[in-house]
Amino acid sequence: VADKYPSLRAFSGDAGYRGTAVDFATNGLGLVLHISEKIEGKWAVLPKRWVVERTFSWLGNFRRLSKDFEILPGTAENMIRIAMMKIALAECV
Structure with missing residues (x-):
């Protein structure tokens, strides 16, 4: 790997x-x-977990990533990269 x-x-x-x-x-x-x-004890926010949850939430807003439409894993991986580029560019503007 x-x-x-x-x-x-x-x-x-x-x-x-x-x-x-x-x-x-x-x-x-x-x-x-x-x-x-x-x-132990009360509920607590874990340091990095919310970053992952937030990212999955953002990716769910893209139609092709909201369901498992892609046949090839490489295509799905590229769609995630394109979506993350769009998210990053939107933050810059």
Whole structure:
């Protein structure tokens, strides 16, 4: 995976991915898997999770990304890149 996606260095998971998934990510994929800690007590906002949720929400506003219309994964990946370019350009103007 690291050879195919050189920009991917690490990813996050919840407590369900502890144990063998961490070993597989490190040894098999050559990536770092960050496991979020269990939140005790009250509800709390996690540092980076809202960024991901917000981005998925923005991508859902694009018709071709609102459902899984694309047949090839590469086409869907390119549509995500185009949508993110449009979002970034809209922020600049």
